[in-house]
Amino acid sequence: MRRWLLIGIPYLWLLALFLVPFLIVLKISLSDVALARPPYLPQLDLSAGWEGIKTFFAGLDFDNFVFLTTDDLYWRAYISSVQIAGLATLFTLLVGYPIAYGMAMAPDHWRPTLMLLVILPFWTSFLIRVYSWMGILSSEGLLNQFLLWIGLIDQPLTILNTNVAVYIGIVYTYLPFMILPIYATLEKMDGALLEAAEDLGCSRLTAFWLITIPLSKQGIIAGCFLVFIPTIGEFVIPSLLGGSGTLMIGKILWEEFFNNRDWPVASAVAVVLLLILIVPIILFQRNEQKQREREG
Amino acid sequence: MRRFTWFNATALTLGFAFLYLPMIILITYSFNESKLVTVWAGFSTKWYGELLGNESFLDAAWVTVQVAVVSSTIATVLGTMAALVLVRAGRFAGRTLFSGMIYAPLVMPEVITGLSLLLLFIGIGLDRGILTIILAHTTFSMCFVSVVVSSRLVSFDRSLEEAALDLGCTPFHAFRLVTLPIIAPAVISGWLLAFTLSLDDLVIASFTAGPSATTLPIKIFSAVRLGVSPEINALSTIMIAIVTVGVVAASLISKRASLAQQRDTQAAARAA
Numbered sequence: 001m002r003r004w005l006l007i008g009i010p011y012l013w014l015l016a017l018f019l020v021p022f023l024i025v026l027k028i029s030l031s032d033v034a035l036a037r038p039p040y041l042p043q044l045d046l047s048a049g050w051e052g053i054k055t056f057f058a059g060l061d062f063d064n065f066v067f068l069t070t071d072d073l074y075w076r077a078y079i080s081s082v083q084i085a086g087l088a089t090l091f092t093l094l095v096g097y098p099i100a101y102g103m104a105m106a107p108d109h110w111r112p113t114l115m116l117l118v119i120l121p122f123w124t125s126f127l128i129r130v131y132s133w134m135g136i137l138s139s140e141g142l143l144n145q146f147l148l149w150i151g152l153i154d155q156p157l158t159i160l161n162t163n164v165a166v167y168i169g170i171v172y173t174y175l176p177f178m179i180l181p182i183y184a185t186l187e188k189m190d191g192a193l194l195e196a197a198e199d200l201g202c203s204r205l206t207a208f209w210l211i212t213i214p215l216s217k218q219g220i221i222a223g224c225f226l227v228f229i230p231t232i233g234e235f236v237i238p239s240l241l242g243g244s245g246t247l248m249i250g251k252i253l254w255e256e257f258f259n260n261r262d263w264p265v266a267s268a269v270a271v272v273l274l275l276i277l278i279v280p281i282i283l284f285q286r287n288e289q290k291q292r293e294r295e296g
Numbered sequence: 297m298r299r300f301t302w303f304n305a306t307a308l309t310l311g312f313a314f315l316y317l318p319m320i321i322l323i324t325y326s327f328n329e330s331k332l333v334t335v336w337a338g339f340s341t342k343w344y345g346e347l348l349g350n351e352s353f354l355d356a357a358w359v360t361v362q363v364a365v366v367s368s369t370i371a372t373v374l375g376t377m378a379a380l381v382l383v384r385a386g387r388f389a390g391r392t393l394f395s396g397m398i399y400a401p402l403v404m405p406e407v408i409t410g411l412s413l414l415l416l417f418i419g420i421g422l423d424r425g426i427l428t429i430i431l432a433h434t435t436f437s438m439c440f441v442s443v444v445v446s447s448r449l450v451s452f453d454r455s456l457e458e459a460a461l462d463l464g465c466t467p468f469h470a471f472r473l474v475t476l477p478i479i480a481p482a483v484i485s486g487w488l489l490a491f492t493l494s495l496d497d498l499v500i501a502s503f504t505a506g507p508s509a510t511t512l513p514i515k516i517f518s519a520v521r522l523g524v525s526p527e528i529n530a531l532s533t534i535m536i537a538i539v540t541v542g543v544v545a546a547s548l549i550s551k552r553a554s555l556a557q558q559r560d561t562q563a564a565a566r567a568a
Contacts, residue, residue: 002467007385007394010378010438014397017435021412024419038418095314098307105304114308116547121315124539125496127513127520128532132318135325135524140334142321175315233405235499240520250407257411267415270408281403 029267030060040264064268074269077247078276084163084248085231088170092227093220095171096178100219101212103179104186118183122176129173130240137165137241161243169237174230178223185219186212218291225284233273249273319536326529343530353515353531359426360495360512367433368490374434375441375490376483382442383449401439409436410503417504424506432504433494440493441486448482481550488546492539 031040042059068074103114121129136142137160144156159165189212197207213220235250242248249269257266326344330337347353378398385391401409413432417424452475460470476483498513505514512531519528 003385006377007381007388010374010381010442011390011394013374013435013438014378014394017413017416017431018397018401019393021416022408024415025408025412028415095311098303099311102300102304102308102311105300106308107300112547112551116543117312117315120540120543121319123492123543124319124536125513125532127496127498127516128322128535129318131516131520131524131528131532132322134520135334135529136318136321138334138524142334145334172314172318229403230405233407235407236517240517250405253407253411263415266411270411273405274408277403277405284403 025267025270027060028264029064029271030062031264032059032061032063033262033264038263039261064264065272067265068268068272073247074249074252074272077249077252078272080247081232081249082276084166084170084246085228085234088167088174088231089224089228091167092171092174092178093224096175096223097182097220099175100179100182100186100216103183104189118176118179126173127236130169130236133165133169133172133241134160137168160241161246163242163246165241166238166246166248169241170227170231170234173237174227177226181222181226182216182219185216189215218287221287222284222291225280225287229277229280229284232277322529323533323536326526326533328526328529331526343526344534347527347530347534350527352510353512356510356512356515359429359509363426363429363433363501363511364491364494367430367494368437368487370430371434371438371490372441372483372487375438375486376445376479378438378442379446379449382446398439398442401436402443404436406497406499407503410500413500414503423508424504426509428504428506429501429509429511432500433490433497436500437490437493440489441483444486444489445479445482448479452478481553485546488542 028040031042033040042056099118103111103118106114134141138144139156139158139160141160143159144153147153148156159168193211193215194207197211198204202210233250234248235254238246238248238251239254242251250273253266253269253273256262256269325336327339327341328336329340329342378394382395382398410432413428413435414424417428417431422428456478457470457474460474461467465473496513497511498517501511502514502517505511516528516531519525
């Protein structure tokens with residue numbers, strides 16, 4: 001009895017507020033937009049009994065998905081989301097790895113403080129961290145003032161409301177997700193291996209390339225997925241730092257729903273976004289499992 | 297053999313400068329006299345005064361805190377139950393679906409979670425307001441809580457609980473007197489995580505909030521869409537200050553707690 005309560009309460013909660021809503025999205029993505037309340041057809045009419053259910057299913061179709069393939073806005077938005085997320089993940093890795101490496105090499109008594117310094121931004125509001133770049137990157141912002149002052153440029157650069165600003169925003173906000181898993185693998189590394197390699201005539205750079213990088217592979221993979229997966233559906237960064245030319249699917253979904261009020265198309269966009277995410281999510285899960293098996 | 301080289305020192309310096317400079321600049325400019333956020337015109341705290349006089353921000357802040365406290369508390373209870381189920385319940389019908397539903401929200405894009413919950417609330421005719429935001433936040437943060445708590449439960453030594461049962465405890469008492477104190481640090485960090493996730497959330501709240509209740513992130517977002525403003529800088533500074541004090545305090549407390557636990561374990565080992 002107690003066991004069933006323990007299982008049942010969270011189970012029912014998740015069924016009602018996670019699975020059912022998702023099935024509703026799936027259903028509406030197969031419906032047609034209509035001037036009704038709620039603004040889509042068909043509506044399930046249970047009072048009409050079996051006939052009602054039959055007409056309901058007959059009214060569902062894949063029109064919205066066909067529409068997504070005909071309007072190239074959606075195509076380009078999906079492709080550019082994946083591109084932006086991929087490139088931003090690479091930049092985050094290039095920025096994050098040296099930091100994680102520096103932390104792993106730092107004296108033991110520094111490490112708790114360094115960890116705290118990496119984690120602290122993670123607890124600070126995401127919105128505020130994105131917002132903080134708006135003042136820096138604008139055409140009369142601090143970055144341009146600085147570049148003009150040192151004489152590197154003679155006219156302010158347009159950075160805010162471009163994809164460059166989106167990359168900066170992603171690297172900045174997701175950096176802790178890259179640093180922490182890499183640091184966790186580097187910290188466990190046995191320094192004697194590097195010593196041995198150098199004794200055997202490796203240069204320090206070769207030793208780094210042949211030993212440190214392969215040993216931190218798991219951390220690199222985990223960090224990359226932790227940045228890549230949430231970035232694809234990102235909404236806040238492209239809408240605050242990106243411009244009208246920044247195509248990202250999270251932003252399109254938002255606009256489709258709130259501005260165009262086209263619920264069926266917004267739902268179809270959501271379903272396709274999820275289909276795109278399934279592959280990286282499964283790969284990530286498999287990587288995590290492999291790591292657990294290796295450690296266990 | 298670890299060598300802390302110049303390269304490492306430079307990487308750390310530049311890295312932390314990158315992480316912290318934007319926030320330091322933001323804080324500095326919140327004390328700027330001028331309305332222009334890019335020109336320094338002398339020290340002033342007037343934007344803080346204006347902020348405190350702005351009722352709509354204060355209302356939104358109050359809604360946000362209420363939502364965060366209630367949702368993170370329910371999420372902690374549900375998340376801890378879910379963690380117990382995941383780690384201890386063994387096999388039962390629908391277990392795969394259950395763990396899928398725990399992990400899926402962690403990777404689900406917020407726009408989809410928000411959209412799906414909104415469509416549910418409309419479908420069942422629930423008016424959007426503070427209640428719907430609480431339901432939405434509880435649902436996604438309970439999954440984070442259950443991941444945090446289950447990672448602690450996995451390493452939990454069950455013989456302690458069995459000893460309590462042998463000594464005549466009811467299962468509920470054994471849980472309250474033995475299990476709960478041991479997993480308490482994980483439960484507390486789960487609650488803190490849920491609390492911050494709720495405070496921070498813009499996307500899901502935007503979908504599930506109605507005209508009767510607006511949260512602070514929604515207010516901030518609609519204000520900063522129009523550009524940088526010193527009032528928002530002041531608000532951000534206050535929020536950064538609260539978080540910093542909270543995180544530093546929490547890390548000091550947990551350090552002290554782990555030292556105390558170490559001492560206890562050593563004492564117990566000596567006594568045995």
